[in-house]
Amino acid sequence: xxxxxxxxxxRNIVKSFGSLNAVDGVSLDIVEGELFTIVGPSGSGKTxxxxxxxxxxxxxxxxxxxxxxxxxxxxxxxxxxxxxxxxLALFPHMSxxxxxxxxxxxxxxxKKERRERAAECLKLxxxxxxxxxKPVTQCSGGERQRVALARALAFNPEILFFDEPLSAIDYRxxxxxEKELKDIQRETGKTFVYITHSLEEAMVxxxxxxxxxxxxxxxxxxxxxxxxxxxxxxxxxxxxxxNSLPVQLADDGRLHCEKLxxxxxxxxxxxxxxxxxxxxxxxxxxxISDDPEPAAGGNLIRGELFNEYLLGSxxxxxxxxxxxxxxxxxxxxxxxxxxxxxxxxxxxxxxDSMVFPE
Amino acid sequence: xxxxxxxLTRRLLAAYIAVILVIMYIPMVIVGLASISKSRFFxxxxxxxxxxxxxxxxxxxxxxxxxLTSLTIAVCVALISVILAxxxxxxxxxxxxxxxxxxxxxxxxxxxxxxxxLGLALQLWFNSIxxxxxxxxxxxxxxxxxxxxxxxxxxxxxxxxDSAVEEAAYDLGASRWQIFRTITLPLLxxxxxxxxxxxxxxxxxxxPLAYFTSGADVTVPEWLxxxxxxxxxxxxxAVGLITVVLGGIILAVGLTINGMLQRRD
Numbered sequence: 001x002x003x004x005x006x007x008x009x010x011r012n013i014v015k016s017f018g019s020l021n022a023v024d025g026v027s028l029d030i031v032e033g034e035l036f037t038i039v040g041p042s043g044s045g046k047t048x049x050x051x052x053x054x055x056x057x058x059x060x061x062x063x064x065x066x067x068x069x070x071x072x073x074x075x076x077x078x079x080x081x082x083x084x085x086x087x088l089a090l091f092p093h094m095s096x097x098x099x100x101x102x103x104x105x106x107x108x109x110x111k112k113e114r115r116e117r118a119a120e121c122l123k124l125x126x127x128x129x130x131x132x133x134k135p136v137t138q139c140s141g142g143e144r145q146r147v148a149l150a151r152a153l154a155f156n157p158e159i160l161f162f163d164e165p166l167s168a169i170d171y172r173x174x175x176x177x178e179k180e181l182k183d184i185q186r187e188t189g190k191t192f193v194y195i196t197h198s199l200e201e202a203m204v205x206x207x208x209x210x211x212x213x214x215x216x217x218x219x220x221x222x223x224x225x226x227x228x229x230x231x232x233x234x235x236x237x238x239x240x241x242x243n244s245l246p247v248q249l250a251d252d253g254r255l256h257c258e259k260l261x262x263x264x265x266x267x268x269x270x271x272x273x274x275x276x277x278x279x280x281x282x283x284x285x286x287x288i289s290d291d292p293e294p295a296a297g298g299n300l301i302r303g304e305l306f307n308e309y310l311l312g313s314x315x316x317x318x319x320x321x322x323x324x325x326x327x328x329x330x331x332x333x334x335x336x337x338x339x340x341x342x343x344x345x346x347x348x349x350x351x352d353s354m355v356f357p358e
Numbered sequence: 359x360x361x362x363x364x365x366l367t368r369r370l371l372a373a374y375i376a377v378i379l380v381i382m383y384i385p386m387v388i389v390g391l392a393s394i395s396k397s398r399f400f401x402x403x404x405x406x407x408x409x410x411x412x413x414x415x416x417x418x419x420x421x422x423x424x425x426l427t428s429l430t431i432a433v434c435v436a437l438i439s440v441i442l443a444x445x446x447x448x449x450x451x452x453x454x455x456x457x458x459x460x461x462x463x464x465x466x467x468x469x470x471x472x473x474x475x476l477g478l479a480l481q482l483w484f485n486s487i488x489x490x491x492x493x494x495x496x497x498x499x500x501x502x503x504x505x506x507x508x509x510x511x512x513x514x515x516x517x518x519x520d521s522a523v524e525e526a527a528y529d530l531g532a533s534r535w536q537i538f539r540t541i542t543l544p545l546l547x548x549x550x551x552x553x554x555x556x557x558x559x560x561x562x563x564x565x566p567l568a569y570f571t572s573g574a575d576v577t578v579p580e581w582l583x584x585x586x587x588x589x590x591x592x593x594x595x596a597v598g599l600i601t602v603v604l605g606g607i608i609l610a611v612g613l614t615i616n617g618m619l620q621r622r623d
Contacts, residue, residue, distance in 0.1 A: 054529055055529075056525060056528075056529070075528075076525075076528050076529045077528045077529065077530075077531050077532060077533065078531075082529055082530060083526075083529050085522050085525070085526055086522075087520050087522050089520055089522035089523045089525065089526035090523070090526075091523055091526075091527070091541060092519065092523070092545070093544050093545060102527065102530055102532070102540075103530040103531050103532075106527075106530065106531050106532045106533070106536050107531060151530070152530075155530055155531065
């Protein structure tokens with residue numbers, strides 16, 4: 001992957017609205033043929049960023065290069081890229097076929113060729129050919145997604161952008177469409193740049209992920225890297241629910257948590273110059289036990305079990321200890337029956353925890 | 359208990375609707391009756407009926423001229439107001455620009471202005487800048503009042519569709535002109551049509567603005583008014599009824615066309 005040339009390069013992109021920098025110095029190389037996802041909470045600047053990449057807005061500073069050529073000032077209708085909008089923005093007064101053929105018609109391509117291309121794109125996005133004459137207003141939510149995709153594919157863009165098109169779709173259909181999208185990307189070999197606020201969505205589809213926060217890229221990497229080696233507290237917490245303990249480094253080299261009045265053995269790798277910050281342990285890395293001295297050892301803390309949720313294949317427990325509530329997850333198959341209100345011992349291996357400075 | 363209550367409610371509702379319809383349409387019926395009264399003045403109950411007032415109306419040069427004047431004004435007003443209102447509605451509903459809020463408020467003022475006052479103001483103004491008043495000045499006067507209304511009608515349509523469709527077309531390689539022709543215009547079509555119809559009907563029935571600004575030209579409402587205050591004959595209700603029927607036909611044809619356009623979508 002690293003050998004492939006970058007198709008799109010962002011060099012220190014800034015977009016300001018008044019005194020606010022919605023996008024604040026983003027630099028990134030997107031490789032030809034990859035599915036790159038930009039993920040971040042709402043307000044992190046991801047939509048502002050993608051609007052500049054497709055040419056709807058101009059960056060305040062910085063350069064956008066497509067295959068090495070600066071395209072900052074090229075308007076959207078002159079760029080060989082295309083976007084699937086959050087609202088899909090299908091043309092409501094046209095049929096499915098007319099929607100898909102729109103770009104070709106604008107280019108003045110003949111009817112027969114247009115029709116052939118449309119048929120191809122309907123097939124690619126799993127729409128029956130009989131939908132060609134169907135008004136888009138009569139299509140269901142999932143079908144409309146496919147029409148929007150077919151319309152964008154018919155444009156034959158060098159890069160296809162997606163601005164959270166699946167956010168309004170129900171969970172099960174979304175899962176299906178995510179996988180189909182990945183298949184289509186693989187089949188066409190096109191570069192896809194996808195935007196979402198859902199990390200789960202990003203994990204399923206992406207070759208690489210860029211996590212955005214307050215206009216900046218917090219971390220860029222493969223889904224596995226982002227999950228196993230998050231570079232900062234934000235990325236770690238954005239991944240999902242975690243246990244975050246405020247800690248400071250004590251004289252004896254252990255991490256002291258005032259809130260719990262307890263100290264823990266730190267992980268082997270500590271940020272240089274660490275004095276105070278946060279100790280993070282994922283729920284699935286915490287073991288729960290009735291035994292006050294679990295055999296596995298590690299960092300221990302006593303608490304009272306007060307809630308239990310069944311999450312499909314896993315069970316989540318909430319355990320109160322002093323002023324804090326811990327989250328613990330274990331596989332349902334491994335779980336034993338537990339009584340709410342019971343005293344339990346939580347434990348984790350120092351190597352499974354992460355420490356970030358404040 | 360419940361069913362009796364519901365039955366009662368339904369009957370009361372029906373009676374209520376009937377009362378409203380009677381109150382609304384009884385004047386029309388009376389105008390109709392007055393136009394077929396044989397005697398010059400309308401007395402109730404009517405002794406004898408006659409169609410002679412319709413024959414006289416048909417033969418009257420004055421009536422012909424006033425119909426032509428009214429129609430000319432209505433068509434001019436409708437065409438001009440639709441063009442102005444189309445762009446006004448885009449500015450009103452579509453684009454974010456400095457001063458848009460102010461524009462939205464200023465636009466409404468002429469609608470709330472009493473028409474007689476507006477007519478008088480326009481008359482004084484036409485006089486002071488030395489414009490010879492005729493049906494053309496009435497077109498202008500009516501535009502002052504009708505353009506804001508048509509703008510609102512089209513703006514409602516503009517609010518009704520996702521503005522991202524224009525961006526999507528742009529992104530798919532369409533030029534500004536192609537977007538206008540293939541996206542904006544068709545999507546605003548029903549609003550433009552409704553606005554046109556509104557403009558024709560408002561202009562057709564408008565009296566106060568025409569009264570102050572038409573100079574020597576006489577529109578249908580003006581002719582009716584003139585006859586009412588000096589020389590009433592049952593031609594007045596006859597012309598009145600014809601006007602109403604014509605208006606109704608325009609509306610019916612318009613709504614049918616609109617319905618056919620929408621079914622095609």
